[in-house]
Amino acid sequence: MNALGWLILVVVVIVALALVFTVVRRRSRSGGVIATKPPRRGRGGPS
Amino acid sequence: MARATDLIGLPVVTFAGEDIAEIKDVVYEPAQGGLVGFTLNKRGFFAGRLKLVLAMDAVHALGRDAVMVEDESALVDTREAPEAMTDASSERNVIGAAVITDGGKQLGTVTDVVVSLGTGAEAVGYELGGSAITAEHGRRPLFIPLPEQLAVSGEALMVPAEVEAFVRDDLSGFGAAVADFRARLHHESEPR
Numbered sequence: 001m002n003a004l005g006w007l008i009l010v011v012v013v014i015v016a017l018a019l020v021f022t023v024v025r026r027r028s029r030s031g032g033v034i035a036t037k038p039p040r041r042g043r044g045g046p047s
Numbered sequence: 048m049a050r051a052t053d054l055i056g057l058p059v060v061t062f063a064g065e066d067i068a069e070i071k072d073v074v075y076e077p078a079q080g081g082l083v084g085f086t087l088n089k090r091g092f093f094a095g096r097l098k099l100v101l102a103m104d105a106v107h108a109l110g111r112d113a114v115m116v117e118d119e120s121a122l123v124d125t126r127e128a129p130e131a132m133t134d135a136s137s138e139r140n141v142i143g144a145a146v147i148t149d150g151g152k153q154l155g156t157v158t159d160v161v162v163s164l165g166t167g168a169e170a171v172g173y174e175l176g177g178s179a180i181t182a183e184h185g186r187r188p189l190f191i192p193l194p195e196q197l198a199v200s201g202e203a204l205m206v207p208a209e210v211e212a213f214v215r216d217d218l219s220g221f222g223a224a225v226a227d228f229r230a231r232l233h234h235e236s237e238p239r
Binding site for chain 1 (some may be wrong): 051052054055056070071072074075076077089094095096131139140141142159160192204205
């Protein structure tokens, strides 16, 4: 492979890594609407 | 009224004008409807999650464009936050959850949670999509009001069957539907 081939390969790898990084970062930053857990029923209470 | 997902990404701003964080998750308590607080991201597109949370008690005002706090001390470590906040996990994200009436009818899946803004912010309704009911309305999203006290059973989002009479397809008139629905529930629960 000549120099141009290596250059294209390096550019493609860098772009692919940047895309993966962006997708992972965006997913970790994405939020939601979270419901808290319902309170646990107490044990040993009056029956 | 606003959609809870519209709050995601809002900046947290101090009285001094500092932009200290960004809203990641909106945490609410389904049984009482109240907003408990927010998990946070650092500011900036590539910045990651912040290990601090913002409890609702520390919020001065919840607006359409920013969440106002007095100063940076409003953000607390998850260990010092209310228990409900420390339990917040994306596994309990209600977006996509099915809503079923206590009569056993599935109304649809949650596409958003409607919250009232200002002081005493609370979850007052669900925006629904993907069901026979939304298909009847030309597949537009529908809004259903929530009672002040909501029975929570395991993972299901249960609502009273009476809610079907108060379904709206527009958020602008939804506040009145919430008030009417809650008044009706109060009326029905009064001893005769």
